[in-house]
Amino acid sequence: MARPLLFTLAAFALLGCSDAIAETAVNEDELPHATINVAAPAPEMDNYTEFAAIVARHQAMSERVARISRRLRVANAPLCDVTRLDAGLSTHRLDDYPPDIRPLALHFMTLGEDGRFIRAIVPGSPADQADIRPGEEIISGWPIQPDRPLVIDDGFGSAPIAITPEPACVAPAFVINAPRPNASTDGREIELSTALVEQVGDDAALALIIAHEMSHVLRGHRQDGPRWVAELQADTDALTLMRNAGYDIDATVAGWEVGIEIHRDSQSLSATHPPVEIRLHNLEQALARLNAGPDGFVRLAVQ
Ligand SMILES: [Zn+2]
Incomplete structure (x- = not known):
């Protein structure tokens, strides 16, 4: 995941870590994956490692549950009085998180200080087929509607993406x-x-x-x-x-x-x-x- 790195690095100033690393890396057009390891902040390493493990574990479970839930909700849409259009993606914003963990969320999760970001994509869903990936920023078109493209910034520029969401049970x-x-x-x-x-x-x-x-x-x-x-x-x-x-x-x-x-x-x-x-x-x-x-x-x- 190269793209979220920009957001990851943006967190360094906030955390008081090396500005030199941040400046050097942000000026790169294509950031090497290894920068993540190089840039890990030393003093709080234990906390960070623990938090990163919690986030990774939670993310894996959330993705599994979202995948199973979506399969049931889409397949059974005709049984539900109330449905909503579902593209198979989840999003998040920094202010979804409690203030005290925002610096860590910013560091370890695929989001930036402002705006709404893709958190996860269900494999095989319309969002997956449209090549939308975690860490990309939603510029406009949210919430998704069938006649309006989602404008996504993938870290290299923004572009409208046509996406056909499916009805799913709520x-x-x-x-x-x-x-x-x-x-x-x-x-x-x-x-x-x-x-x-x-x-x-x-x-x-x-x-x-x-x-x-x-x-x-x-x-x-x-x-x-x-x-x-x-x-x-x-x-x-x-x-x-x-x-x-x-x-x-x-x-x-x-x-x-x-x-x-x-x-x-x-x-x-x-x-x-x-x-x-x-x-x-x-x-x-x-x-x-x-x-x-x-x-x-x-x-x-x-x-
Ligand atoms: Zn029961």
């Missing part, structure tokens, strides 16, 4: 820093804890969790409603949403069966979900119904 999934494995939704967004994303190594197993939360959003399930009914319905819906997105749901249910002890352990912390045996039986029945039904797109079962 309720994107995000990763939050939390030590306990958990997934939840407030009815608008879905939150997965870092501990959960780390624990669930298989993408389809993670898709089942995200799709389960999507069902709570789609159905408008409420916290004070009958929880077991809602939870079993969310499991049933999750298989439908996954199948519409092309996941192998036979393997997913088989995987759930194999991992039942893990589910039992993590669920013993929570009284809101039915016992794992009941959930598994429900998943198996839902799978059998889907497999016995016609091929192609499936709408959610009437409650």
Whole structure:
């Protein structure tokens, strides 16, 4: 990633690091990748290394969750009352971050002091196909609309980029820093804890969790409603949403069966979900119904 380097170097003045390095590097038209290593600030190295590791870990998890969530949201757009156009990119601004970590964010993340920058791109998405890359700055055209190009500055100059976003269900999934494995939704967004994303190594197993939360959003399930009914319905819906997105749901249910002890352990912390045996039986029945039904797109079962 050569382009974010300009922004990285801009942070040095702010951090009181060597101006000489910054000036030399910024005057280069093409910056060598190695400059990142050369320019690392020595005195705060421990903090920086730690922060960089946290950012990298969080970024990798966020990208994984965004990719799975987007696949489910685009494939199931016909089921959602509310959709939005999604190009498969996420953005950020420096003031999205708490003031005390802004110098570090500026140093280690792909953004500058002013403006909106591309944070991540979902592989295979319209943004990826249009060759938009993390670290590039959005000059205009945000939020994306179908009849308006996005003007992007890639560090070497700005240019309009035609991009065709796809309709996707709302309720994107995000990763939050939390030590306990958990997934939840407030009815608008879905939150997965870092501990959960780390624990669930298989993408389809993670898709089942995200799709389960999507069902709570789609159905408008409420916290004070009958929880077991809602939870079993969310499991049933999750298989439908996954199948519409092309996941192998036979393997997913088989995987759930194999991992039942893990589910039992993590669920013993929570009284809101039915016992794992009941959930598994429900998943198996839902799978059998889907497999016995016609091929192609499936709408959610009437409650
Ligand atoms: Zn649930």
